Amino acid sequence: MTEDLDALYKQMAQSIIDGESELAVELAKKSIELNLHPLDTITKGFVVGVNYIGDQFGAGEAFLPELVMAGEAMKAAVAVLEPELLKLGEAREMMGKVVLATVEGDIHEIGKTLVGTMLSASGFEVTDLGVDQSADKIIGKAIEIDAQIIGMSALLTTTMVRQREVIEELDKEGLRPRIKVMVGGAPISKDWATKIKADGYSEDAVGAVKLAKELVGKADQ
Numbered sequence: 001m002t003e004d005l006d007a008l009y010k011q012m013a014q015s016i017i018d019g020e021s022e023l024a025v026e027l028a029k030k031s032i033e034l035n036l037h038p039l040d041t042i043t044k045g046f047v048v049g050v051n052y053i054g055d056q057f058g059a060g061e062a063f064l065p066e067l068v069m070a071g072e073a074m075k076a077a078v079a080v081l082e083p084e085l086l087k088l089g090e091a092r093e094m095m096g097k098v099v100l101a102t103v104e105g106d107i108h109e110i111g112k113t114l115v116g117t118m119l120s121a122s123g124f125e126v127t128d129l130g131v132d133q134s135a136d137k138i139i140g141k142a143i144e145i146d147a148q149i150i151g152m153s154a155l156l157t158t159t160m161v162r163q164r165e166v167i168e169e170l171d172k173e174g175l176r177p178r179i180k181v182m183v184g185g186a187p188i189s190k191d192w193a194t195k196i197k198a199d200g201y202s203e204d205a206v207g208a209v210k211l212a213k214e215l216v217g218k219a220d221q
């Protein structure tokens, strides 16, 4: 059984590497039939593939069309699994309001959306603004809905500086510490979060939920 499972995870990774959206969707559905944990399916299966193609691209051994197709396949697979992730959360008290966005100039959305789904499943009310969002839009929405947390994703070394801009703007307007800021994305580190004075950083969606709970003072729930 474990060997079968390993083979299935490998097939999932390969479907992303090959940019085979239909196959990725089929495999995601199969994982649900097999009652696999959706987060395992994502992290042990599909993410392995998208990371591989990302590394290949970084090394000049894969090109933009392959990156785009892998991204599409990844998005399609995660979309099948999102309702399953939401089902994992039980109804409970509202934990807090989060405005989530990928920063301006950056269109990577898969990780940000996954973080949003996990936060929703854990009782947070999430307003996902989507990708390529300016500081003004992010802060404006947070004020409008009286959010406790702003979560920002950045996947490019050229766009991670935008996270700092949002924090500086919040400081200037005297909106901290009322609005806490958490940051994430592949190039983001704890050091970066400290440097830009974010309230927290997490390297994955499970950690993002833990962090968000800490930021609203509900770490024990």
Ligand code: B12
Pocket (backbone or CB within 6 Å): 047, 050, 051, 053, 054, 055, 057, 058, 059, 064, 067, 068, 069, 070, 071, 072, 074, 075, 105, 106, 107, 108, 109, 110, 111, 112, 114, 115, 151, 152, 153, 154, 155, 156, 157, 158, 182, 183, 184, 185, 186, 187, 201, 202, 203, 204, 205, 206, 207, 208
């Ligand atoms: C898929 C992909 C794309 C897709 C995105 C599709 C989509 N709809 O999102 C497409 C093809 C569009 C794309 C485009 C580009 N990409 Co791209 N892409 C990737 C790739 C392979 C995977 C990203 C991904 O989805 N990972 C899977 C998810 C689940 O992981 P994640 O995003 O890291 O998110 C997790 C954590 O980071 C964290 N997290 C994320 N957000 C947040 C937020 C908060 C608040 C918290 C707490 C946590 C958190 O939790 C998530 C879940 O566990 C990465 C390589 C990589 N390994 O990261 C390159 C990569 C990020 N891309 C790269 C590049 C260069 C580009 C392009 C500039 C290419 C080009 N020449 O046009 C463009 C940029 C366009 C733009 N302006 O944004 C480079 C960046 C290099 C750099 N140092 O800046 C990378 C690293 C590839 C490489 N090795 O060169 N890309």
